[in-house]
Amino acid sequence: MATPEAPLREILKSISFTRLPLRHIEPFFVPEPITVPRLYIYGNNQTKGGPSGCVLPTYDIECLRALAVLRFAKYRFDVAHTAEPNASPDGKLPYLLLPDGTALRAAEIASHLEQSGHSLPDCPLVGELAYRTMVERSLAPAVEYMAWVDPVGFEAVGDARYLGGYPSLIRYLLGWIKSSRVAASVRCGLPEYGAALDGDVLTENALRALDSLLALLGDGDYLAGAPSLLDAHAAACLNVLLEAPLKCPLRSALLGPDSKYKPLADYALRLLDKHLST
């Protein structure tokens, strides 16, 4: 698998005083070049599909969103699974590696699609930004909390799906560090200053967001009428909720026998089948 070359040469060139006494030694192992852009995402140990029968490529919301955006834009690319985010320019997954060696962070993928002529069609929904903000700040934190902070969810998803490859002591430490960071970020993201971290409050916020999305979806195939960034993010959050082995009230609300959110669940599974599955 080709790995991105560290931009050491460019750094050394920009800092003149490091020409002496440092020397740059040419790499003796040249990585195999890639011909098609490659998206690096967290993997998924799952081998068989969930309720839909399709295999979700990853349980990470950001990775799934980037994957959805690229698929919506009909951009030709490969998918590579990795558990090491440090190869990314910002140390986080996902990142997109281009054939010329450039590595793009998740935030730069949308602008790259525009420059390469693969941008998403104009969104007909007025206020799409408001809905997208609602999904990012109400729904996604609840899913992250269920996967990393809630003890049952951590054991089923955070520990088993992300840290399974590490030795036990390091796995324990990494899990605790990640869990603490997610808890701190979710708590800081709450609108009220000093609010305690409460899973019930996060669940209520997420259910309110689901109510809003349900009303927006109506009988349509997409939330915004056409594939959009809103659909990418909403589908990512909903599919992680549906396919990941989480035991939380949100999942019960989506998958309940007489759930009023069944149209949303069907919408998420439809997008998984059409755009996201491997």
Added chain:
Amino acid sequence: MYSVYAWGSPFAAEGLSSFDPSCLSIQAYLQLCKADWQLHWTSGADISPSSSLPALTCGGSVVESGFWHIVEFLRSEGHNLDAGLDQEQVAQATAYISMVRDGLADALLFSWFLVSENFVGVIRPRLAQLFGFPLSLVVPTQLKSHAEQRLGASGPTAGHDEPAGADGPGAGGAADTPRSRIPRIYLLAKHGFRRYPDRSAHPVYAQAAEYLAVLSLKLGSKQYFFGDRPSTLDAVVYGYLSPIIRVALPQDTLRTAIVDKHPNLAAHCERIHAQLEQPVPASTQGALAGMLAAAKQSILRYAALPALPLPDAKDNPQRAEKVRSATGALLVFLAYVVYNGIVSAPSPKTMRTSENPGDAADMGGLLSAVKDM
């Protein structure tokens, strides 16, 4: 009668009854739905079960805290500003409220707490006046660090190489360039030690401009966001935009963006403000109680982080028993050691007279005790 416990207001002269936008939104909601209520200013969130303000009490007991819980309670009591909205409009209102409370609030926090000129020149002195000594030394800094953490975790600065609180001359520029890897001290020496850099080009303002454009498009030329009657969204927009519009700051990029580019939003806030009476607080919490509450807040902030992703003791009583047994055994061991003098510190008299042959026995006893350890 309802009682609302809210953060106090250092901007009473500007017509604001709280510095916290959530508290302002709830007060606007109560006034717009013409409920019978009174305001209590407090220096800490001790009264709130969720450790956050605003908190609503009725009949002397705390009923709800937090914006949405209070609104849903008031709706159940018949004070529903959204009664005339259909399902689609309610869904839109939820999304727009989230955009304002989560997205636009980032820009407000940045403008107040992360722009040094604004924080040092206006915000910190006003908050210090509000809370009084010694809270004036603690609370403004706590609010600033909360803003930094929030913007670093989920705001526009998340993922940037530049930290949320960076204030150097190179701050606010492109994130991932070779320039950004040059030590800040070198940049400061080259560009001069400017005290207050201009942060008007920070990406948080660009994102806020997008949010404001969406809000302005939604409002259009209407009186209120959903027709000719105020709704929850109007109360929230007033709560978050009026601190921006009414508080004059040295670097008022955000205020300029609203007043110059979206005058309909500014007019909307003035329209709502004209309908509201300036509430007179029924009580103000004292400095000592507020100080204790602030100390408790800072402790709870660390205690809220999960200690370990381990099962609860209630689910694993055997583990709790093991921990208690081990702790008890350790204490008993230490008590035995101390009681029997296995570990003891030599007295100064013993050390000074060590040259006296008569005291060699004491020294010998001490050395043998140390040797036996």
